[in-house]
Amino acid sequence: MTATEVTERDVVRVVLPRGGAAHDLRAVRVVLHREFLRFVSDRTRMVSSLLQPVLWLFVMGTGLGSLVRDSIPGIDFRTFMFPGMIAMTVITTGMFSAASIVWDREFGFLREMLVAPVGRGAIVLGKCLGGALMATSQGVLILALAGLVGVPYAPGLLLTLLGEMFLAAFTITAFGTLLAARMKSMQSFFGVMQMAIMPMVFLSGAMFPLANLPSWLHVLTTVNPLTYAVDPMRHAVFGYLNVPPQVDAVLNPGIVWFGWRLPIGLELGVVAAFAVVLLGVAIAQFKRSE
Structure with a gap:
């Protein structure tokens, strides 16, 4: 058959997938599923993310509690630290989830994802949702030690903490994704991650009360x-504890803006x-980075 004999019906048509919200939602689901598979296959990461908060809670919490026992009657200092240790678990797991972006960039998989006919926002949203769900699942394990x-x-307390954990996990994963958007190596990302995590944890009230702080620290x-x-x-x-009012005022003062x-x-x-x-x-950074 010569070239002149090739008719239109013999030409193989290339059909591009349709865009739209449904297509982007499918992309979000695919990215989320991939994040889940990576998480459950990495047991070392799961254990290491839990080990540090548990040590802080039961070792550091017990040691500090022995020093302040007389000044906070009626409550274990580890009870005060418990929400902070949940937050530490969430922030560690969320940031590690964002690190997978740098790993994908180093091995070329991220470029394959970005050239797919889906919006960059769908990819970033899938990453953030996946990281948030994984971080929340890690937080549930700490919650089991309550x-x-x-x-x-x-039940009311557990459901409340679960929702608040997911919101915190999504925010932290979005922050980590923003940091990872321009990182070219895992070494650089982990250096920046450590520089970000430790000040955020120590300045969050996770380990010390927010009451009576110096003005600069406040x-x-x-x-x-x-x-x-x-x-x-x-x-x-x-809200579920029977704490003396004076102790509650010290350990649970809330966040104060100008009084x-x-x-x-x-x-x-x-x-x-x-x-x-x-x-x-983060979405804007991904649109510019590749």
Whole structure:
């Protein structure tokens, strides 16, 4: 058959998948599923993410509790630290999930994802949702230890903490994704990650009360996004405890702006606002980076 004999019906047509919201949602599901498979296959990562918060809670918490036992009667200091250790688990797992972006870039898989006929936003959203779900599942394991530190297994409390964990996990994963958007090597990312994690954890009130702080330290805690995730969880825990009012005022003072204590709903709104902004910036970075 000559070239002139080739008719239109003999030409193989290339059909591109249709775009739209349904197509992007499928891409989100695929990326999320891949993140889940990677997470469950990496047992070393799962164990290491849990080990540090458990050590802080039961070793450091016990040691510090022996020093402040007389000043906080009626409550175990580890009970105070418990919400902070949940936050530590969430932030560690969320940031490690974002590190997979750098790994995919090094091995070329990220470029294959970015040239797929889907929106960059769908890929980033899938990454963030996957990281948030994995971080929340890790937080559930810490939540299972609640009874060992005097936190009741009340269904309302557990559901509240679960929702707050997911919101915090999504925000942290979006932040990690933003950092990973321009990183070219795992060494660089882990260096920046450690530089970001430790100040955020220490300045969130996870390990010390926010009451009676020096003014400079109070300012640093109020500009830390993680503070607005830890305080609602601690407020939920203390709502189910019988704590003397003077002790509650010291250990659970809330976040104060110019003498005004923020409502819990506003604190959660601040975390959600951070999540939306960080997700938007991360998507913009991905559109520019490749």
